[in-house]
Amino acid sequence: MDLEHLQTEIETDLNSVVSLAALEEVRIKYLGRKGLVAELTSSIPQVAPETRGIFGQKVNALKNKIFSLIGEKEKFLQAQENIEKQNDLDIGLPGIALELGGIHPITQTINEICRIFQNMGFSVVEGPEVETEYNNFTGLNIPLEHPSRDAFDTFYLKKYEKLLLRSHTSPVQVRTMQAHTPPLAIIVPGRVYRPDAVDASHLFMFHQIEGFLVGKNIKFSDLKGSLEIFAKNIFGPKIKMRFRPHFFPFTEPSVEVDISCIICQGQGCSVCGRKGWLEILGAGLIHPNVFKHVGYPSGKYSGFAFGMGIERIAMLKYGINDIRLFFENDLRFLKQF
Amino acid sequence: MKITYNWLKDFINLKISPESLAEKLTLAGLEVVSLEKVKGDTVLEIEITSNRLDWLSVLGIAREVSAITQEKLKLSSQLKFSHFGNSTKSSAKDFGLKVQVEDKKDCPFYSGRIISGLKVGPSPVWLKEKLELLGCRSVNNVVDITNYILFTYGQPLHAFDLDLLSQKQVQVRRALKGEEITLIDGETKLLDPEILVIADLKKPIALAGIMGGKATEVTAQTRNILLESAIFNPVLIRRAKQKLGLQSESAYRFERGVDPQMAQLASCQAQRLICQLAGGTAQAVKFSSNLKFTSPVIKLDAQEVDKLLGLSIPVKRMVQIFNQLGLKVKALASGVLAVSIPSFRADLKLPVDLIEELARIYGYDKIPQTFPEIIPGKNITQAHDIVGGLKNILVALGLQEVITYSLIDRTLLARAQMQQPEKLVEILNPLSREQEILRPTLLPSLMRCVAFNLNQQPEKVNIFEVAHTFLAPEAGVQENLFLGLALSGSNTCLTPSGVIKDQLSLLHLKGILERLFEKLGVKDFDFLSQGHNKFDILIKGEKVGVMLGVNAGVLKEFEIKNHQVILGEVNLAKLFLYLGVERKFCALPKYPPIARDISFIMKDNILINDLVKKMQDSGGQLLRVVKVVDYYQGKQIPAGFKGFTVSCVYRAEDRTLTEAEVTPFYNATCSLLQECFGAKLR
The missing domain is CATH 3.30.930.10 (Bira Bifunctional Protein; Domain 2)
Incomplete structure (x- = not known):
């Protein structure tokens, strides 16, 4: 038989094979005990001695070739069969994927607030947690021995007379303004510390975000406009705001900002103490004495500043009723966010 | 601080309901935290910010209500001296009393009024009820009157039983180290020179501005009193109360600073009431005073108000607000107002403080919302x-x-x-x-x-x-x-x-x-x-x-x-310091790599890093990567050995490699493993 013809024939045969069963038939046809290759092999002795060697080699090569062609086809059909098998998958079986971790809800809240202000053009700056008495109090127009300091109970360090753990993020105002001239649009997230007795709404460590804008002709109406954008972004477009006069040593005029209660929509419930309003932040125009302390020329700049507790915002946003949950770090709690 | 609706009515006509009043006070910065109807009256609890000493009195809050409701104060005339009657009669007895102030910086003003022939007893019902609504326990008519005056005018007073002073001499001085005092609440405190006391010649009889002593308190037996009205250094009072762990209505006011012009008026008013309700006779008054009060003037440019608030308030309205808050205004030329600051508003120091007053009373809600010009991109840190x-x-x-x-x-x-x-x-x-x-x-x-x-x-x-x-x-x-x-x-x-x-x-x-x-x-x-x-x-x-x-x-x-x-x-x-966040594109390889795996075992004290490094160093130019793709220890591996499969990837930049090109390098690496690390190929 013609060896070349045989090779073309098997290629034709294999092309028409579409199942493993049909492939087995082709295999038997060529490689079976009584197959075509066996037939050729048995014919070797009949070939003339001078060409027998070459013929033998050719038969052998052809045999190897057919082996590998069938092998390839088998792999192909097998793979195809596997794919088809998946059509019968019980999709109720658990899916397979690497597990993701998660970001702490406090960090998520910080990120969200930072993003809102970054979209307005603010930059994020951070500062140290161990601060000087000057940056934490005096530079911010808070007299050291006055009842206005009572709102800022503070941890002091042993061995260092003038060092303390910052009781708010406002010292970063002093630091930033000392190092840079306006215009400034800065947002400062970070940990703060106060020796408060621990209960469901108080801890000795918590987080704040401080924001301040300094330039020429910054007005109280600008503060209202900026905070409105913030509140609607974080609590939704239906939220109403209320600006109440207040006192902070480092702002004048000062304001406390309430939002309409997100639980009862202002109707009055236990969360808002039946008032319909929730206090969320303190703000105001930066006090001229603060500018004086950082060495800005008198009357040249104006600016606003605001500060808020992150835990409070996160508790309102997520409906969490105990501040201690944030730092207990129970994974069953953290994985909900 | 608690206040009642009816008490406010002593000073001002109220045409709005207590609820509406609470809302208006809250929006003017006096946050009403609770409102309670009791015995035909309404008790409002107000959170007073630490800058406002004047709000710690019914009069002060009435003044605020006057500005909010645009109603005039009823009783401004009551605050004139003449109204209280002449208190220094020629027949006045002074019981030989002397008042001595050691340092006028500690105590700029001290007055001691002597009232004799008293009958101490229960207070009349109106007085008892007024105090009890504020949560203040009624003691006797004399003590109740001092408290009534404190709540009404914000000036703390103290009455001593004059006959219980060792000699008729009162000193305002620093305590001596080791001195003690037993207070009216029965507690005994150890004192030191940082604490200011009122003393007779023998011992302290009161903690100045904080609490009186037990030994000289006014009781049913008291016939003659010394009525103290004074002004003390706020910092001293604050330090002392913190040090001793004490709190009192008196200290709460003194540490903020009291109205320097009120001390005398309040004391006159108290004397009048005591004589009226306890039947005593006003006798001599002893003073020590270093007070010089001149009303400071702040100039406010009306244009600044608009510039800072983003809201224009008519100048006429500005003047009206200031007047209703008790500030006198003189209009200077070119829209500048000269505002005189009264003694009860020491918190007003700068023009911006006046702007806050205007905004507060005019209404923060009337200020529009604008968006500032923000110059972005000042990335101070990343x-x-x-x-x-x-x-x-x-x-x-x-x-x-x-x-x-x-x-x-x-x-x-x-x-x-x-x-x-x-x-x-x-x-x-x-x-x-x-x-x-x-x-x-x-x-x-x-x-x-x-x-x-x-x-x-x-x-x-x-x-x-x-x-x-x-x-x-x-x-x-x-x-x-x-x-x-x-x-x-x-x-x-x-x-x-x-x-x-x-x-x-x-x-x-x-x-x-x-x-x-x-x-x-x-x-x-x-x-x-x-x-x-x-x-x-x-x-x-x-x-x-x-x-x-x-x-x-x-x-x-x-x-x-x-x-x-x-x-x-x-x-x-x-x-x-080692971040490399900047990226540069590298051209993708044009020709395919050839990977050869080597499986071997070696002694388990050999470190894999040493081996990989040696393979990399001596693998030839075509070797791109050496990496461990499998490792095992267990049944198939003899004890003391570990098994590895390391993959070597070869690639040339300019052509497709052939097996023949790679084989010599591969063989060399295999021999290296055997010779240098005693690896046995598998």
Whole structure:
């Protein structure tokens, strides 16, 4: 038989094979005990001695070739069969994927607030947690021995007379303004510390975000406009705001900002103490004495500043009723966010 | 501070309901925190901000209500001296009393009025009820009148039983070291020279501005009194009350500072009432005064108001608001107002303080909302962004962020076997032992967090925290940003051939750090054994952190059973020095690589890093990558040996390699393994 013809024939045969069963038939046809290759092999002795060697080699090569062609086809059909098998998958079986971790809800809240202000053009700056008495109090127009300091109970360090753990993020105002001239649009997230007795709404460590804008002709109406954008972004477009006069040593005029209660929509419930309003932040125009302390020329700049507790915002946003949950770090709690 | 609706009516006509009044006060900065109807009256509890001494009186709040409701104050004439009658009659007896003030800086004003022939007894019902509505216990007519005056005018007073003073001499002086006083509440306090007292010639009889002494208090037996009205240095009062742990209505007002013009008026008013209700006779008055009050004038440019608030208020309205708040205004030329500040408004110092008054009364709600011009892009620092990116990478690698307290109990360090006592930053005034020190490392807190969570029996606890650590070397406090990591438990993978449980190990932590460093573009990092399952993390030879397998003793200390815990810590300030976040495109290889695997066993004391490095160094120019693709120890491998499969990838930049080209290099590498490392090929 013609060896070349045989090779073309098997290629034709294999092309028409579409199942493993049909492939087995082709295999038997060529490689079976009584197959075509066996037939050729048995014919070797009949070939003339001078060409027998070459013929033998050719038969052998052809045999190897057919082996590998069938092998390839088998792999192909097998793979195809596997794919088809998946059509019968019980999709109720658990899916397979690497597990993701998660970001702490406090960090998520910080990120969200930072993003809102970054979209307005603010930059994020951070500062140290161990601060000087000057940056934490005096530079911010808070007299050291006055009842206005009572709102800022503070941890002091042993061995260092003038060092303390910052009781708010406002010292970063002093630091930033000392190092840079306006215009400034800065947002400062970070940990703060106060020796408060621990209960469901108080801890000795918590987080704040401080924001301040300094330039020429910054007005109280600008503060209202900026905070409105913030509140609607974080609590939704239906939220109403209320600006109440207040006192902070480092702002004048000062304001406390309430939002309409997100639980009862202002109707009055236990969360808002039946008032319909929730206090969320303190703000105001930066006090001229603060500018004086950082060495800005008198009357040249104006600016606003605001500060808020992150835990409070996160508790309102997520409906969490105990501040201690944030730092207990129970994974069953953290994985909900 | 509590106030009643009817009491306010003594000073002003109220045409609005208590509820509406509460709302208006709140929106003017006097936040009404509760409102309670009692006995035909309404008690309002108001949160008074620390700058407003004048709001600590019914009169002061009435003045505010006058501005809010645009109603005139009824009784401004009552505040004139003449109204109280002449208190210095020629027949007045002085009982030989002398008043002596040691330092007028401590006590700028002191007056002692003598009232004789009193009949001390219960107060009339109206007075009792008024005080009780504010939560003030009625004592007797004399004491009640001093309290009534305090609440009405904001000036604290004190009455002494004149006959119980040792000699008729009153001194205002610093306490002597070791002196004691028993107060009217029965408590005895040890005093020192930082504390100001009122004393007779023998001993202190009152803590100035805070509380009177038991020995000279007014009782049913009292016939003659000394009525004190004074002004004390606010800082002294504040220090003393903090030091002694005392609080009183009197101290609450004195530490804020009282109205310097009220001390005399209030004392006259009290004297009049005492004579009226307790039937006494006003006798001599003894003064010591250093008061000089001139009403300061602040000039306010009306245009500044608009410029700062973004709201224009008519000048006429401005004047009206100021007047109703008790401030006199003179209009100067060119829209400038000269505003005289009365003695009860020491909080008003700058033009901006006046602008706040206008905004408050006119209404914050009338100020429009505008958006400021913000000049963006002044990126002062990017550290926050880098940390954010780092956290996201760790989350993608399956880790959960935690936040633990920066303040810890000193023993937590010892329990985690991480004590560095001489460098710790200690807290001067912790409330509990859990706030003793600022932590020098994140690891003990993470360890505690792992232990807490393992109790809930999760499959694994994979956590990280980014926070500051604190050390106190020779000078100052060193505050560093650290990344802490902790792994425990196992990864579970469900496959058709069954569940695979993969216990988390140091190699998992190494893998996490490698992925993190690669993604942050950090090059040349390495892990160096320090023995005892502890490894230094190095970048370009500099130590940037550690990782370790927690030892059995520490596990036991944290009550962790049947689990390993892996911890790691990286100094982020150091890590950030090696960031390579900028990317440059590299052309993709044009020709395919050829990979050859070598499987072998070798003695298990040979370090794989040494071997891979040698293979890389001597593998020839075409060798691109050498990596361990499999390793095993077990039944098929003889004891003392370990098995590896290492893959060598060869590639040329300018042509497709042939097997023949690669084979000599491959063979050379095989011989190298055999000769240098005694590897046996499999």
